[in-house]
Amino acid sequence: MKKILIFFLFFAVLGSGCAQHNAESIYDKDEDRAGTDINRENDGVRRGNGNQDNGMTMTDQNPNLLNTDNQNRHSFSMDVQKAKDVISDAGYEPGSIWINGGEMNVTARLQGLVTRKDREDAQKILQNRLSKALPRYDVKVNIE
Known part of the structure; x- marks a missing residue:
């Protein structure tokens, strides 16, 4: 068997x-x-x-990979520089700017002592200007 x-x-x-x-x-x-x-x-x-x-x-x-071919393509550093230019043109000092996906977090500094109302007005002005200059991002402004 x-x-x-x-x-x-x-x-x-x-x-x-x-x-x-x-x-x-x-x-x-x-x-x-x-x-x-x-x-x-x-x-x-x-x-x-x-x-x-x-x-x-x-x-x-893949936008997460670095651009190593040295061609003039869109990069996040161009967006950060544009945000710095918009903040400087508005009369404020640019602070840290960082991008996380579709969100841009911007910090701007005001000169001297300012009231809460001045700070809120500056935040609204920068929010509108940055949203117009960089419409692809949801811009969040922090005023120091």
């Missing part, structure tokens, strides 16, 4: 191993089931997959 069981097990393993090599995959073929060449268009030119990134670099595809 033991020998018969081992005999059937041996042929089952042998048969299953050979069957995998006969399986056809559509990825191994250049034609579909109807016989049409899938790598050629109607004009007869071979297309293939080609360059699938359409000329985009990794920094275009």
